[in-house]
Amino acid sequence: MKSEELFKVEQEEWIPEISLKNNFQLADIGLVAGVDIAYWSEGEADFGVCCIVVIDYISKQIIEEVEYYGQIDVPYIPGYLAFRELPLVKEAVKKLQSKPDLYMFDGNGYLHFRKMGIATHASFYLNKPTIGVAKSYLKIKDTDFDMPNNEVGSFTYIKVDGEIYGAALRTRKDVKPIFISCGNWIDLETSIIITLHFVENNSRLPITTRYADLATHESRKKYS
Structure with a gap:
């Protein structure tokens, strides 16, 4: 069985386990981690670095930053990017001293x-609620999105x-706009609330994933 077929089987096994309901109280969220990955190539080899920035939910102060760099063994297959990224994510998480309550x-x-x-x-590997924060729109089945009103906090489903x-x-x-989706064990309304909580005036992105994104650019310069 080819990699793509194996990947599809694994994902389809997980789908029934997805819950778009909160398994936590918002008041109990203490630490939130932002996660991003950057890639580059050297000759025939592909490399990547995963950066995780942990931020206090109330103070919005950075608590911890970690990174993990390594060679990428899984080829890029559209729709199965998670399999390419997960090995880096899991190794980076192992380096954390803090315990995030939620990952973005x-x-x-x-x-x-x-x-x-x-x-x-x-x-399913982190065993924590997760949120997806995308800078660009992934069109599914030729479905376009409706542009939200031009005011902070406006959104369209x-x-x-x-x-x-x-x-x-x-x-x-x-x-x-940016594009928010539930990861797991969280509802969309709470995902939007948490995202907006972390947005500051100098960027459209929440500081969680923004800081992680900036960290990957610096790390890529360092390693590549």
């Missing part, structure tokens, strides 16, 4: 062809075949 990924969760973007897929997969969220006025 620079990427999609439920807003995915099989509802199994990196945020959702990774949740992204529906595929009548089912809500995520939301286009306006985090800053006069700035293009």
Whole structure:
């Protein structure tokens, strides 16, 4: 069986275990981790670095930063990016001294062809609620999104075949929206609340994934 077929079988086994309901109280969230990955090539070899930035939910102060760098063995296959990223994510998580209550990924969760973007897929290995925060829109079944109103906090649901997969969220006025989806063990409304909580005036992105994104750029420069 080819890799793609094996990947599909694994994802389809996880799909019934996805829960789009909170398994926590928002008041109990203490630490939130932002996760991002950057790639580069050297000759025929591909490499990647995963950076995780842990932030206190109340103070919004950085508590911890870790990274893990390594060679990538899984080829890029559209729709199965999680398998390429997960080995780096799991190794980076092992380096954490703190214990995040929730993880936010620079990427999609439920807003995915099989509802199994990196945020959702990774949740089964992290055993924590997750949120997908994407900078660009992943079109599924030729479904476009409706642009939210030009005001902070405005959003529109992204529906595929009548089912809500995520939301286009306006985090800053006069700035293009970002795309939020549940990862696992969280509902979409709470995902939006948490995302907006971490958005500051200098970016449309929440500081969780923004700081992780910035860290991957620095790490890529260092290693490549």
